[in-house]
Amino acid sequence: MRAYGSEQTPPPMRRIDWVASPTLPLQPPRSRRELDGFLQALATIPVGDVPAIRVMFAGFEARDAIAEVFREGMAQRPCGDLGQFMLLLSAVGELACPRSIAPLHELIWTADEALLVDDPCGSDRETSCCVFPPRGMIQARAAEMFAWIAAGREDDRLLRVVAEHPSVVTRLAAADAFLFAHKDAGAARERVLAVARPGDASAIGVPRFTRDCRRAEFDAALEAGRCPDHPPRPQEIALPARTRRDGECC
Amino acid sequence: MCRDGLGLVDLAVSQLIPVPSMWPDFFSWAAAAFTLDNDDSWDASGEDAPWSARLPYGKMINSIYLLAYALSDNYDVQWHSAADYLSTARAAESSYHGPFYLRFFDSGGEADSEVGRVLARDRTNIHCPVFDYAGVSDDPANRASVLVHEGWHHWQYAKGYEHQHLVGEGDLAPGAEGDYYYFHRVYEYDFNVLWAYRLSPLLFHSPYQVQSEFDADLAECANRWVPVAVTQAARYYGNVRLNTQFWNRPGYRIGQPRPF
Numbered sequence: 001m002r003a004y005g006s007e008q009t010p011p012p013m014r015r016i017d018w019v020a021s022p023t024l025p026l027q028p029p030r031s032r033r034e035l036d037g038f039l040q041a042l043a044t045i046p047v048g049d050v051p052a053i054r055v056m057f058a059g060f061e062a063r064d065a066i067a068e069v070f071r072e073g074m075a076q077r078p079c080g081d082l083g084q085f086m087l088l089l090s091a092v093g094e095l096a097c098p099r100s101i102a103p104l105h106e107l108i109w110t111a112d113e114a115l116l117v118d119d120p121c122g123s124d125r126e127t128s129c130c131v132f133p134p135r136g137m138i139q140a141r142a143a144e145m146f147a148w149i150a151a152g153r154e155d156d157r158l159l160r161v162v163a164e165h166p167s168v169v170t171r172l173a174a175a176d177a178f179l180f181a182h183k184d185a186g187a188a189r190e191r192v193l194a195v196a197r198p199g200d201a202s203a204i205g206v207p208r209f210t211r212d213c214r215r216a217e218f219d220a221a222l223e224a225g226r227c228p229d230h231p232p233r234p235q236e237i238a239l240p241a242r243t244r245r246d247g248e249c250c
Numbered sequence: 251m252c253r254d255g256l257g258l259v260d261l262a263v264s265q266l267i268p269v270p271s272m273w274p275d276f277f278s279w280a281a282a283a284f285t286l287d288n289d290d291s292w293d294a295s296g297e298d299a300p301w302s303a304r305l306p307y308g309k310m311i312n313s314i315y316l317l318a319y320a321l322s323d324n325y326d327v328q329w330h331s332a333a334d335y336l337s338t339a340r341a342a343e344s345s346y347h348g349p350f351y352l353r354f355f356d357s358g359g360e361a362d363s364e365v366g367r368v369l370a371r372d373r374t375n376i377h378c379p380v381f382d383y384a385g386v387s388d389d390p391a392n393r394a395s396v397l398v399h400e401g402w403h404h405w406q407y408a409k410g411y412e413h414q415h416l417v418g419e420g421d422l423a424p425g426a427e428g429d430y431y432y433f434h435r436v437y438e439y440d441f442n443v444l445w446a447y448r449l450s451p452l453l454f455h456s457p458y459q460v461q462s463e464f465d466a467d468l469a470e471c472a473n474r475w476v477p478v479a480v481t482q483a484a485r486y487y488g489n490v491r492l493n494t495q496f497w498n499r500p501g502y503r504i505g506q507p508r509p510f
Binding site: 008010011013014015016039040042043044045046047048049050053054078080081082083084086087090091092093094116117130131132133134135136137140141144145147148168169172173176177180199202203206207208209210211213214215218219221222223225226227229230231232233234235236237 | 257258259260261262265266267268273275276279280283318319324326327336342344358359360361362379383384385386387388389392396399400407410411412415420421423425426427430431432433435436437449452454457466470471472473474475476477478479480481482483486487489490491493494495497498499500501502503504505506507508509510
């Protein structure tokens with residue numbers, strides 16, 4: 001299979017267009033059985049159509065019934081396919097049904113062991129480098145959706161997450177969601193820093209890297225929040241001169 | 251063996267890719283550029299069914315597709331260009347590193363790289379967790395970032411720098427491994443010179459740093475046609491790494507905390 005001549009450049013991009021643009025609006029799921037199909041269609045919507053996704057959710061009728069279907073899916077333990085579960089949380093947040101606040105709060109405080117699917121080989125597999133630390137990832141997204149739906153009405157419970165959650169990922173996501181819900185106001189920042197752990201403080205109120213951010217403003221904010229602990233100079237290894245490729249020119 | 255199965259995000263990507271008979275150029279390029287046909291390790295992992303994203307080989311194809319085409323190269327915002335990440339991840343010799351090959355290997359952890367091998371080509375071993383259905387690492391965006399990360403280990407070796415990770419120091423989460431974060435502003439690296447570095451003043455990258463910057467770019471600077479499930483995944487994987495896998499935690503977050 002080496003028909004293509006160059007390893008350097010990929011061939012011109014192609015994609016199957018009919019999948020790239022499912023017809024919106026999607027039919028909302030009326031039962032748990034329809035939920036998987038709904039999420040599959042939702043997953044394929046291009047990121048350029050995010051405004052249309054928001055309009056679609058805003059236009060759903062029978063919202064309590066849809067939210068109930070979502071909550072059934074959210075109650076699954078372990079969560080199963082992580083990508084599907086995380087997209088479900090986004091759907092829960094976008095629907096913004098107040099009755100979803102309680103199950104989201106419960107999810108925030110659920111232990112990873114109950115949520116994540118076990119490694120099929122357990123500890124039999126040799127431990128190796130480059131491991132992903134998933135602790136708190138699902139709970140972090142739940143905290144963001146909790147804050148989104150609550151819209152400032154559940155500040156005490158959200159600040160408790162910032163202060164007491166065992167996962168730094170969840171604590172920092174909750175802090176960022178708190179600030180976002182309060183439009184990044186200075187007073188909100190003081191409130192969240194007052195309860196945050198000392199080791200978390202430097203990562204609270206940091207700039208968000210978004211497609212709409214302006215480079216100069218982002219860089220300035222990045223500079224302002226720069227960690228005072230500078231890393232040491234990279235450590236060289238002994239290499240035969242012929243194998244070293246000089247890249248120092250930036 | 252790995253736990254085969256098709257996750258939702260892989261499904262969203264695989265539905266975009268024409269099958270091999272419709273687009274042989276891409277499949278042959280991917281196999282050559284990422285040396286998926288270099289040894290027999292991929293034989294039993296779906297090499298004969300490259301369109302099947304239920305199997306490791308097809309999942310690799312999904313991630314290579316994202317590496318090759320997903321980024322918009324938004325010069326105003328993006329950390330680095332698509333060509334930077336692709337050249338890093340690709341196995342062929344380049345300004346970034348010497349030649350290596352990718353091997354499928356049933357082991358723990360996401361992947362590892364072997365450099366400086368004696369009388370043998372360097373290689374990257376891609377492990378089952380990035381393919382295990384419903385596992386925490388089984389995601390095409392994450393898998394693509396792992397390829398970038400491992401390619402950077404080869405960059406470190408080619409440039410003559412240590413490639414071991416840190417454990418249990420600084421801001422690293424308990425039990426997590428990680429790297430130093432070498433601060434740089436977006437404008438400090440032009441497109442297509444990610445391979446370059448400077449020691450004074452320091453302008454450098456570690457593997458988790460390059461990986462996180464790829465996550466950020468995929469989350470926020472993807473082309474309009476990229477499935478929303480992919481950009482969301484890149485965001486949550488990236489934020490976890492930013493929060494837990496650096497000795498000195500980077501001072502930014504990826505994206506806004508809203509549903510879509």
